[in-house]
Amino acid sequence: MFNFTFHNPTKIVFGKGTISELGNLVPPGCKVLMTYGGGSIKRNGVYDQVMEALGACSVTEFGGVEPNPRYETLMKAVEQARAGEVDFLLAVGGGSVLDGTKFIAAAVPYRGGDPWDMVLDHALVTAAVPMGAVLTLPATGSEMNGTAVISHETLQDKRPLKSLLIYPQFSILDPETTYSLPERQVANGIVDTFVHVTEQYLTYDVNAPLQDRQAEAILSTLVEEAPKVKANPNTYDVRANLMWCSTQALNGLIVCGVPSDFATHLIGHELTVFFGLDHGQTLAILHPAVLQHQREHKAQKLIQYAQRVWGVRGLGDEETIDAAIAKTDEFFRSVGVPTKLSDYGIELAACKPIVERFKERGTKMGEHKNIGYREVEEILALCAG
Amino acid sequence: MFNFTFHNPTKIVFGKGTISELGNLVPPGCKVLMTYGGGSIKRNGVYDQVMEALGACSVTEFGGVEPNPRYETLMKAVEQARAGEVDFLLAVGGGSVLDGTKFIAAAVPYRGGDPWDMVLDHALVTAAVPMGAVLTLPATGSEMNGTAVISHETLQDKRPLKSLLIYPQFSILDPETTYSLPERQVANGIVDTFVHVTEQYLTYDVNAPLQDRQAEAILSTLVEEAPKVKANPNTYDVRANLMWCSTQALNGLIVCGVPSDFATHLIGHELTVFFGLDHGQTLAILHPAVLQHQREHKAQKLIQYAQRVWGVRGLGDEETIDAAIAKTDEFFRSVGVPTKLSDYGIELAACKPIVERFKERGTKMGEHKNIGYREVEEILALCAG
Known part of the structure; x- marks a missing residue:
């Protein structure tokens, strides 16, 4: 730790x-x-x-x-x-x-x-x-x-x-x-909360099992509550649970003593700047792609996540990681937020200025500082659809 | 909630x-x-x-x-x-x-x-x-x-x-x-932390799944780390994990929006006053007995606890509850804290003044305020050994 x-x-x-x-x-x-x-x-x-x-x-x-x-x-x-x-x-x-x-x-x-x-x-x-x-x-x-x-x-x-x-x-x-919120905002909020947690959890292991489990606690609760809010939007406890999850996701608790990787958020901000996408939409597009791109570096945590949050069992390591990423993508779509650039009518070529911007800034992202403009380009390619 | x-x-x-x-x-x-x-x-x-x-x-x-x-x-x-x-x-x-x-x-x-x-x-x-x-x-x-x-x-x-x-x-x-702590103090600390968590978790369900999982996160981590500190006392991460668990157990987080039952602590204080037992020892003695005495009221949570923290599967409800209590008792003993009054040379009859004291005070404890002096007497009888 x-x-x-x-x-x-x-x-x-x-x-x-x-x-x-x-x-x-x-x-x-x-x-x-x-x-x-x-x-x-x-x-x-x-x-x-x-x-x-x-x-x-x-x-x-x-x-x-x-x-x-x-x-x-x-x-x-x-x-x-x-x-x-x-x-x-x-x-x-x-x-x-x-x-x-x-x-x-x-x-x-x-x-x-x-x-x-x-x-x-x-x-x-x-x-x-x-x-x-x-x-x-x-x-x-x-x-x-x-x-x-x-x-x-x-x-x-x-x-x-x-x-x-x-x-x-x-x-x-x-x-x-929160009862009167449009469905789209509720869905975006669930994606935002989920990604806040995974950005502080899906990195590499530093022997901090309590923080891991506190992160998984939020993820499992989101997975459990998300379909309920869709089915019965005005149920108090469901709304309360989602609200408390989102506060706990980014109040500094789960990041205590562990590395974090906010690449999804940082690249996502640019999709909002250039295409006016909702913040939650940018995360739903980028996060599965970031995980896919960084799967080797995040392997151990992706496997733990697959097992503990999604109950994946009996697969080999690579298949377990595939399942972790597929389940994440599926979850975002299930709450109503599409996960590909093409779903929003955005061509990959139009993302060129985003890559340029990261090149100019020289930003290095991720828990290993190994995501620069070239990697941003590769990640965006994975988002194309 | x-x-x-x-x-x-x-x-x-x-x-x-x-x-x-x-x-x-x-x-x-x-x-x-x-x-x-x-x-x-x-x-x-x-x-x-x-x-x-x-x-x-x-x-x-x-x-x-x-x-x-x-x-x-x-x-x-x-x-x-x-x-x-x-x-x-x-x-x-x-x-x-x-x-x-x-x-x-x-x-x-x-x-x-x-x-x-x-x-x-x-x-x-x-x-x-x-x-x-x-x-x-x-x-x-x-x-x-x-x-x-x-x-x-x-x-x-x-x-x-x-x-x-x-x-x-x-x-x-x-x-x-914490490297130089005597083994007995380390063991008492683990029991104290564990009981703080269960006192805020093993009550009745109010549909607060995040708080439940945050409590289980601490318990599972304690169960995992406790044998390690015994085997290798000077391992930094183990000490760090135990330390962070104990802070998280009683900082107000896991009790947000849920009922609590501090009967074990309150009766335990009297065992310290009358017999000079360590605080952790009093909890190890009393907690399994409190759970046993209140098993009907705490049934749903005891079953969840057995399944999620101890991995109990495939038993009927009553047997699952038996296992939850037995595992708790066993855990305290495994860290080195005996769980019966007789282990400390205390006769049940000598506890009479404790019952008297609760009678005088008219204290009602537990999440249902159903633990008065008569129940204290019954609980102490379960502790005798």
């Missing part, structure tokens, strides 16, 4: 009716800026619940944070927060709203120039407006971590911002708020 | 050589009171490592915190801390030193009378001196929770103190510090 530091100060308030606790969670006397997305929270009653719970606070609003939240949009919120001397941010929505709000939190007190610089150099984050969240879409894990993924439209760039200072002080997770 | 709140602000610094990071973890300029136990840290080099790392701090010491730390001893440390105007406590040792230090932390600023009152009424804890820890004995989970179990010699009492204010700010876990 590697040495590690684990520190996650976010308070999680989980369950039915918990939005009503907001009044006790937001520090008294704060000027709150509430951020949200396209307005679904006004249709599903969440907005009203939040406003009622915040009765005693001074609240202003910033709506319109888009999926893959954009620097350009967020900078408007930064101006509004500065002008209004806001001292608490409340994000109400899914991972994009939370991520965007984390950027706003760090950008408001930043006086060193363009806040995008902080995305390029995380050490520049030295202060942040405190924030809390009401999560309405389980997927990114943003509700309990210090990471935000931000897109810069002008630069055609999408990158993570990371800091201990942008962990939410609290996150409210009421599974009932 | 039940509603829940999860909030654990302790920073864990885990791994080889991590004591050297103390200088960055203790707030600069603090007057530190370092607490420890019987002095083993002076023999195994931990004391020297700590002192070297704290080079720049003003440090005083309080040694002699005993196993099952006593109010009477701790009050001397409270006086010393008050007199020295200490503003940071550093506990170096096992769960007893950590628990004792948590009590000191809360007692120092307490001006409402006798600090024991806080043990009887946790709401009286409204402030605490900040503390950190260097853990040298994996067992209690105290390094990442807000609980301290304190014994009052004069009153012949042993009770938990709980507060959000007594979470360590940080805990350093260096598995190498």
Whole structure:
């Protein structure tokens, strides 16, 4: 096991009716800026619940944070927060709203120039407006971590911002708020959660059996619950289980002391930038291909995964690995997310600029830092369909 | 799943050589009171490592915190801390030193009378001196929770103190510090960890499959690692895995949204008070008996536990439950902790005062609050041997 530091100060308030606790969670006397997305929270009653719970606070609003939240949009919120001397941010929505709000939190007190610089150099984050969240879409894990993924439209760039200072002080997770989600978002969220786990688990063995089993715990639960949410979308426990899985998948726990490989996410971000695919869709396309491409390096863990999560028995090593990858691909399709570029009408040739970008940047990805632009090209070829 | 709140602000610094990071973890300029136990840290080099790392701090010491730390001893440390105007406590040792230090932390600023009152009424804890820890004995989970179990010699009492204010700010876990532990303490620690998990897992099903699997992850890892530490005590990864298991067992994670049953611990405390047994020994004696006594109420979970942790297959329900309990008992004995009162030379008749005590207090324990003094008597009878 590697040495590690684990520190996650976010308070999680989980369950039915918990939005009503907001009044006790937001520090008294704060000027709150509430951020949200396209307005679904006004249709599903969440907005009203939040406003009622915040009765005693001074609240202003910033709506319109888009999926893959954009620097350009967020900078408007930064101006509004500065002008209004806001001292608490409340994000109400899914991972994009939370991520965007984390950027706003760090950008408001930043006086060193363009806040995008902080995305390029995380050490520049030295202060942040405190924030809390009401999560309405389980997927990114943003509700309990210090990471935000931000897109810069002008630069055609999408990158993570990371800091201990942008962990939410609290996150409210009421599974009932997820009943009204479109099926596509639920499916994308399951894929995102699943891939977060495998990216921290399917690497190489460092003798960390507890972390392995904690990862498998999430995967097995997703495999079990995913068909249920399709069959009966409004079952509380199923929604609750999916929501808690997504938080546990990326709160720093399962990565304690083990290597990780976020190549799927990093290449996926480019598919979103260039083709506007949903984040979950990019992962469903890329992840089986990354596993296939790296099967030799990941062999031992792929076999363990096949056996423990998918119950594969009695096959030789190579066939077991084939089964692991096939089951993963099949799972993504079963929840409703296609896994080939051709399913989205994307030609392999159109991906050339992605390869170019990795070439320019010289990025090396994967737990062995062996995925460069040539390997990206090979992986994309495996995604063609 | 039940509603829940999860909030654990302790920073864990885990791994080889991590004591050297103390200088960055203790707030600069603090007057530190370092607490420890019987002095083993002076023999195994931990004391020297700590002192070297704290080079720049003003440090005083309080040694002699005993196993099952006593109010009477701790009050001397409270006086010393008050007199020295200490503003940071550093506990170096096992769960007893950590628990004792948590009590000191809360007692120092307490001006409402006798600090024991806080043990009887946790709401009286409204402030605490900040503390950190260097853990040298994996067992209690105290390094990442807000609980301290304190014994009052004069009153012949042993009770938990709980507060959000007594979470360590940080805990350093260096598995190498555990190499020099006596075998008996290692064995007790494994039993303590195992029982912490089962007390939060072997209750009744509330449709929380992730929490179930997270609990099983710890149990399966303990079952796997325990024989290894006996065979090769100085294997780093084995020590690391056991240490991380014990932290994860009682840091609030696996109890999220599920019922718990701490009857084994609560009755066990009395066996320590009356007969001076090690904490782990009391659990090894009582736990199989509690499971046996409550087998009807815990049937579903006992069957799941037998199948998933012990690989029991092909038996009827009752036989599967028999196997679950027998395997548990066997496991405790296999690590070196006997499971019957008679193994420790204790006659059942001598336990009468324990039953009386539960009668006086009117305590009802277990996830169904169905374990009162009569049931305690029946459980103790099952422990006789």
